[in-house]
Amino acid sequence: MSETTKKKKVLVEVKNLxxxxxxxxxxxxRTTGWVKAVDDISFHIYEGESLGLVGESGCxxxxxxxxxxxxxxxxxxxxxxxxTDVATLPKNELKELRQEMxxxxxxxxxxxxxxxPIGESIAxxxxxxxxxxxxxxxxxxxQMLTRxxxxxxxxxxxxxxxxxxxxxxxxxxxxxxxxxxxxxCDEPVSALDVSIQAxxxxxxxxxxxxFGLTYLFIAHNLSVVEHFSDRVGVMYLGKMAEMxxxxxxxxNPLHPYTQALMSAIPIPDPxxxxxxxxxxxxxPSPINPPSGCRFHTRCPLAFARCKTEEPEFKDYxxxxxxxxxxxxxxxxxxxxxxx
Amino acid sequence: xxTPASIQDLLREENQKEALKDEAPLSFxxxxxxxxxRDKLTMAAIIVIGIILAASLLSTPINNALGVDPFDTxxxxxxxxxxxxxxxxxxxxxxDQFARLIYAGRISLAIGFFSAFFILTIGITLGxxxxxxxxxxxxxxxxxxxxxxxxxxxxxxxxxxxxxxxxPPLLVIIFGFTAWPFTTRLVRGQxxxxxxxxxxxxxxxxxxSNMYTIMKHILPNVIPTVIIVAARAVGxxxxxxxxxxxxxxxxxxxxxxxxxxxxxSQQYVFEPDKYYLILxxxxxxxxxxxxxxxxxxxxxxxxxxxxx
Numbered sequence: 001m002s003e004t005t006k007k008k009k010v011l012v013e014v015k016n017l018x019x020x021x022x023x024x025x026x027x028x029x030r031t032t033g034w035v036k037a038v039d040d041i042s043f044h045i046y047e048g049e050s051l052g053l054v055g056e057s058g059c060x061x062x063x064x065x066x067x068x069x070x071x072x073x074x075x076x077x078x079x080x081x082x083x084t085d086v087a088t089l090p091k092n093e094l095k096e097l098r099q100e101m102x103x104x105x106x107x108x109x110x111x112x113x114x115x116x117p118i119g120e121s122i123a124x125x126x127x128x129x130x131x132x133x134x135x136x137x138x139x140x141x142x143q144m145l146t147r148x149x150x151x152x153x154x155x156x157x158x159x160x161x162x163x164x165x166x167x168x169x170x171x172x173x174x175x176x177x178x179x180x181x182x183x184x185c186d187e188p189v190s191a192l193d194v195s196i197q198a199x200x201x202x203x204x205x206x207x208x209x210x211f212g213l214t215y216l217f218i219a220h221n222l223s224v225v226e227h228f229s230d231r232v233g234v235m236y237l238g239k240m241a242e243m244x245x246x247x248x249x250x251x252n253p254l255h256p257y258t259q260a261l262m263s264a265i266p267i268p269d270p271x272x273x274x275x276x277x278x279x280x281x282x283x284p285s286p287i288n289p290p291s292g293c294r295f296h297t298r299c300p301l302a303f304a305r306c307k308t309e310e311p312e313f314k315d316y317x318x319x320x321x322x323x324x325x326x327x328x329x330x331x332x333x334x335x336x337x338x339x
Numbered sequence: 340x341x342t343p344a345s346i347q348d349l350l351r352e353e354n355q356k357e358a359l360k361d362e363a364p365l366s367f368x369x370x371x372x373x374x375x376x377r378d379k380l381t382m383a384a385i386i387v388i389g390i391i392l393a394a395s396l397l398s399t400p401i402n403n404a405l406g407v408d409p410f411d412t413x414x415x416x417x418x419x420x421x422x423x424x425x426x427x428x429x430x431x432x433x434x435d436q437f438a439r440l441i442y443a444g445r446i447s448l449a450i451g452f453f454s455a456f457f458i459l460t461i462g463i464t465l466g467x468x469x470x471x472x473x474x475x476x477x478x479x480x481x482x483x484x485x486x487x488x489x490x491x492x493x494x495x496x497x498x499x500x501x502x503x504x505x506x507p508p509l510l511v512i513i514f515g516f517t518a519w520p521f522t523t524r525l526v527r528g529q530x531x532x533x534x535x536x537x538x539x540x541x542x543x544x545x546x547x548s549n550m551y552t553i554m555k556h557i558l559p560n561v562i563p564t565v566i567i568v569a570a571r572a573v574g575x576x577x578x579x580x581x582x583x584x585x586x587x588x589x590x591x592x593x594x595x596x597x598x599x600x601x602x603x604s605q606q607y608v609f610e611p612d613k614y615y616l617i618l619x620x621x622x623x624x625x626x627x628x629x630x631x632x633x634x635x636x637x638x639x640x641x642x643x644x645x646x647x
Contacts, residue, residue, distance in 0.1 A: 099546065110537045129545075
C-alpha cells in the first residue's frame with residue numbers, strides 16, 4: 001500500500017449540506033420563513049474513527065445526523081458514503097445502502113416499538129434485507145443480544161420491561177444486526193444515569209474495535225465526547241464552527257465559541273478555581289440567524305467584518321478546521337479569561 | 340374488576356407447559372387471547388353478546404319452533420300480557436313481541452355492526468393515508484372531511500328519507516358514508532404523533548418500505564384507539580338508528596328494529612301495565628351497547644403489553 005492511501009480513508013464526506021424547514025402560516029399555509037437547522041456544513045469522517053459532534057441544544061446536530069442518513073431529505077448538498085451520493089440515490093438503491101449505515105437514538109423509551117417484543121425489533125433489519133427463516137433470525141437475535149450483554153430469553157419480552165440502559169443496548173443490537181459500517185450515535189447516553197453511561201460507552205467502544213465501525217457521535221456532553229471521539233466537530237446555529245482532532249481541540253481551541261464551551265467543562269476538584277468564560281445572551285433563533293458570522297452577537301472579540309461577512313470554514317493546519325475572521329486575518333482568537 | 344395477567348406470568352405458565360421444549364415466542368395475538376380468557380367481565384360481556392347474536396341470527400327457526408311470526412297480526416290478542424303463547428305479550432296489532440324483539444335484534448345489530456365496519460374501513464384507511472403521506476393527499480382528505488362536516492347530517496338524512504324509503508341496507512350506507520370523518524380525524528392525529536416516534540424512524544433507517552412501517556409499527560399502535568372507536572361506533576349507531584326512528588325517518592314498520600319498537604312504546608309510558616311493551620327493546624339496546632363498550636375496553640387492555 002502506498003503512503004497516501006495508507007494514510008486514512010474517508011468513509012463519509014459531507015459537502016455543503018443544508019436542511020431548511022419551511023415555516024407555514026396563514027390560511028393558505030404559505031411558507032413564511034425557513035428554519036435553517038443545518039446551513040451549509042462540510043466535513044468528512046475517516047473510516048474506523050469516531051467523530052464527535054457537539055453543540056448546544058437546537059444547533060442542528062441531530063438534524064445533521066439524520067440528514068446524513070437521509071432519514072430527513074436534505075435541502076441541498078451531498079453526502080458521499082464510500083463514494084456513493086446518499087442524498088440523490090434512488091429509493092431502491094438507498095434501501096440496499098441502509099444496511100451499511102445505522103443510527104442509535106437518544107431516547108431509549110421511544111426508540112423501541114412498545115407493541116413488539118424486542119427480539120422482533122432486532123430482527124427487523126434481517127427481515128427486510130435477508131431471506132433468513134424465523135429460526136435463523138432468532139439465532140442471530142440471540143447472538144446480538146448476548147453480544148450487547150443481554151440474555152437470550154430477553155428476546156420475547158416487551159420494551160417496557162427493560163431499564164433505559166438495557167433499552168439502549170437493545171437499540172444498539174438492532175443497529176448492529178444488519179452489520180453496518182457506519183453508525184450515527186445520536187446522543188446515545190444523554191438520557192442515561194451516569195453509572196450506566198459508562199457501560200454503554202464501553203460497549204460502543206468494544207463494538208467499534210470488534211466490527212471496525214465508524215461512528216458519528218452526537219453529544220452535548222463534552223466530557224463524554226473527550227472520552228469517546230478521535231476527532232471533534234463543534235456546531236453553532238446550524239454551522240460548523242470548528243473541527244479538529246480531540247487533543248488539538250481540547251488543548252488548543254481556536255474558535256472563541258469552542259473556548260467558551262471548553263471553559264464550561266466541570267473539573268472534579270473542589271479546590272481548583274477555574275477560569276470560566278461566560279457568554280452573554282442566548283443562542284439566536286435559527287429562523288432569522290444573525291448576518292455574517294453567526295456567533296458575532298455573543299462573541300467578545302467580534303469586529304466589523306464579523307457582522308457582514310460569513311467566515312469560511314477552512315483548514316488552519318493539521319486537519320484543524322475553523323470558521324473565524326480573526327484566524328483568517330492572522331490575529332489571536334484567544335478569549336481573555338473573564339472570571 | 341379482574342385485571343389481565345402479566346405477560347411474565349403467562350410466559351412462565353407457558354414455559355412450564357412446554358417444559359424444556361424450545362418453543363417459538365408467543366405472538367401478540369396469542370397473548371391477547373390468553374388475557375381475554377382471564378378477564379371475567381369481558382368474557383361475561385362476550386357471552387351475553389354471543390347469546391343476543393345467536394338469538395337474533397336464529398330468530399326465524401326460534402320463532403318457527405315457538406309457533407309465532409314477527410309479522411302476523413292478531414287483533415284478538417291485542418295488548419295481551421306475557422303468556423305461554425306470547426312470551427313477551429302482544430302489541431296494539433296483536434303482534435307477538437318476543438318474535439319481533441329477536442327479529443328486530445337482527446336488523447339493529449346488523450345496522451350497528453355493518454355501519455361500524457364501513458366507518459372503520461373508510462376512517463382508518465383515509466386517516467392513515469392522510470397522516471402518513473401528508474402534504475397534498477392530506478389536504479384533499481381534510482377538505483373532504485370539512486366539506487362533509489359542514490353539511491348538517493340531520494338535514495341530509497331528512498332529505499334522503501324524503502327521497503327514498505329507508506331500508507336497513509340504505510341506512511348502513513348512509514351511516515357509513517356520513518360518519519367516517521370522526522374516525523379519520525382521530526386516526527390521523529394518532530398517526531401524526533406515531534410517525535415522529537423514533538422507532539418508526541429506526542424502521543426507515545433499516546430500509547423498511549412505507550407499507551411495512553405502516554403495517555408493522557403504525558397500525559398495531561393505532562389499534563387500541565380504533566377498538567375504542569369501534570365499540571363506541573357500534574353503540575352509537577344503534578342509538579342513532581333509534582333516534583332516526585323516533586323522528587320518523589328510520590326503518591319503518593312493519594320491519595321491526597329495537598329503535599322503532601322503542602319509539603312505538605313511548606305512547607304507553609304512562610301505562611305501567613303495558614311494561615311488556617315498554618321495557619324489552621330499551622333493555623336490549625342498553626345491554627347490547629354496554630356489552631360492546633365493555634368488550635372494547637377489555638380488548639384494549641388485553642392488547643396493551645404495558646398493563647400488568
